[in-house]
Amino acid sequence: MHLSLYRRHRPGVFSEVVAQDAAVSLLRREIAGGKNSHAYLFSGPRGCGKTTLARIVAKALNCPNRSEEGEPCAKCSQCISIASGDNLDVIEIDGASNRGIDEIRELKEHISLSPFSGMYKVYIIDEVHMLTDPAFNALLKTLEEPPRTVVFILATTEPHKVPATIRSRCQHIPFHRIPVPAIVECMGKVSALEGAVIEQEALWEMARESDGSLRDALSLLEQAVTSGLPTVSLKDIRGILGGGGRSDLERLVPAMRNGSAEVFSGFSELLQRGLTAERFLEGLFLLFRDILVAVLWGEEGIRSLPLSEEERAFIREESRHWREPELWKVLNFCSATLPRARYGLKAEIVLGMVLGLFVLSPAKTEERVPAKVAPDLNEEVIFAKGRAQKTEQKPEQKPE
Template identity: 45%
Template structure:
């Protein structure tokens, strides 16, 4: 006999077998038992949560020849068997994705008046109903509003928001929920017991997590894993199928990130993960999950995790240092999220992940700041001196040249590009606001930030953005620097200098190319 997919073998046959949809199932069962039926039902919810299965169970219960007093179908009569085999003449299933035009709806209107052949009701199950065209919906409206007494419509969709309001108002709506990991694990254990194969607990957990609330997806993945494992379900096989990173490698990566003198080990581990066939998005995803679990483990307690998960997290917690504050763990999650965003935007995957890992080490106090920041920290604020022709330096040695003051400024030097770059490394959203503004070094103690729109200025004044700006300005300019947030209109009224933010771009380029030892003199027209 040919193999049948597990999700078809273990499709629920009656209301009692439906898992994770208790409220929906109880309501429908009572409606059947009390004969309080409506002419149109709408089953909405994520994929793989049982919408079509419940629609078929409903069809069996309504046309069952010997229904139970509870409202459940008997499953033994010819009507129930015909529905299960897809051969019941009065239960018509329509795939709206492939039958989405007005002609198909007109065909329904022509046949809807015919009396049932085998049962009490003629039931139309329209799957993925949101795929119907506007014309098809319009043709269906009158039929949905006043169908014959022997006709019941059951519409199923994953995107109820795409249905016209006129259709929604004519249906009794039921929301199917995404199944929890625990419910999916319970069902997978039942299947494992009935099929008679050995399953590792963490393998079942991994399948349940990656099913994303869809029991059908979980059973399909279980089917694949059993085919590869030849009747044995192991975490290694499941990890290969879903592309997750091996826990031992993930532990090495996390310990390398959190301990000093292990940067080389971090890079070697990352290279090993890549050569094992895992993509970099899997690294970001799995690392974020591990950090999330560590945060909950340390902050909320151990009882939130299954027993076998507790053993693993205890090992991880013991291997990680305790000096990392909760805020640093949270910031690490933000860094990983930013890296994933860059990766989605086409940024080189390897570079994106490596930068994220280096930033996490820096956040945890295990890295060294970039050389450009070290130079800024070591630089003393320059003193004001009268402008005079520059003399040739007598001894260049290793003494850094005096910074070139900004024209019209107070001798602070052109540190605006460094300010913008530092903020970009810290938070991209704050950098986007500043990058669209004019940053002007008015003098040694005043910095003007002029925005084109008042809304941008208001966003910069929020607590998070303002705190970052305070921190970076003090780091680069020193505690004596004050900054002023304004808009272009206000700046024009108060007479703020319009173009004193940076030195001329050509002069900057020439100075960088020639080096600090070659004097440059600007000649006016």
């Protein structure tokens, strides 16, 4: 059977989990000290490792060779059968698939039976917020008086949709979006293990695209690896992503700055390749936010951006050419237009509006004229002018 990259390289023990240090150390400590809760609520964005960590908890609870630090051995029959999903004491329920009615009924019938082979029966209920009211009620009854040999791990992307009565009976453990550099590092390791050669910039592009989800990142990586190319470049990744990634937009920034014809042809090409208005605006927003951070805080700001070295160099260079009010204008435009794009505003119309922003902007024409008259106008003057304008027009310049 073909296993996806994500499954093949899924962390099997606590120490392999990426970027969830707080959750991992808390759970390890509790299990090692024999003080585990009988119900946990894992909440956090998709693909950040909730069900992976739930399985590791199940292993740690049932592994006979668990270390003093709470780490399961990953080698015994308990650990192996839990990893492969064949352990009868670890029951995974998908709250989203049929809203859990049959499973919760079954759970109620079997919950009082003792575990088959391990110390604990572990119920992992994924997407728990999707359960129906009757299923929640049944679950609540079992959570009120759980048998001592049962541990519940409820996982959700939307904890506020889980009834308060359920939440209050669980130990709530929040998970975080995985930072881009951590995703890049993990993808680098996985591609090395797979014997694939992937350019660093390509890894960054995929990591950013996956928006904090390691699962999404690895599924992109899988597409890149299975393309069969000896080396996967940034260009190949652009092909997979269908255009509109960070690097595509970066290429057009100098044209945006000069208001040249390439703004139109470049954006049109991206739209033809299937870029949606929403993705375009999000990408534009993040790019200009980064330039603004560089303008406002210089090198210190640049170092705090989750970017590759090459991208940092790009932002550093661009920040020398942009003035603060212009950057605010782009950010305000993106944040004001994004909700309309989500409601179906067509990409072509957004493109037209963007052209107005970069080509017809009075700030730009003003800047271009004196630049011709006085080519030695230094940066300090431009920046000082930018700041002065910002103070004058404060009500308009505020970000939304």
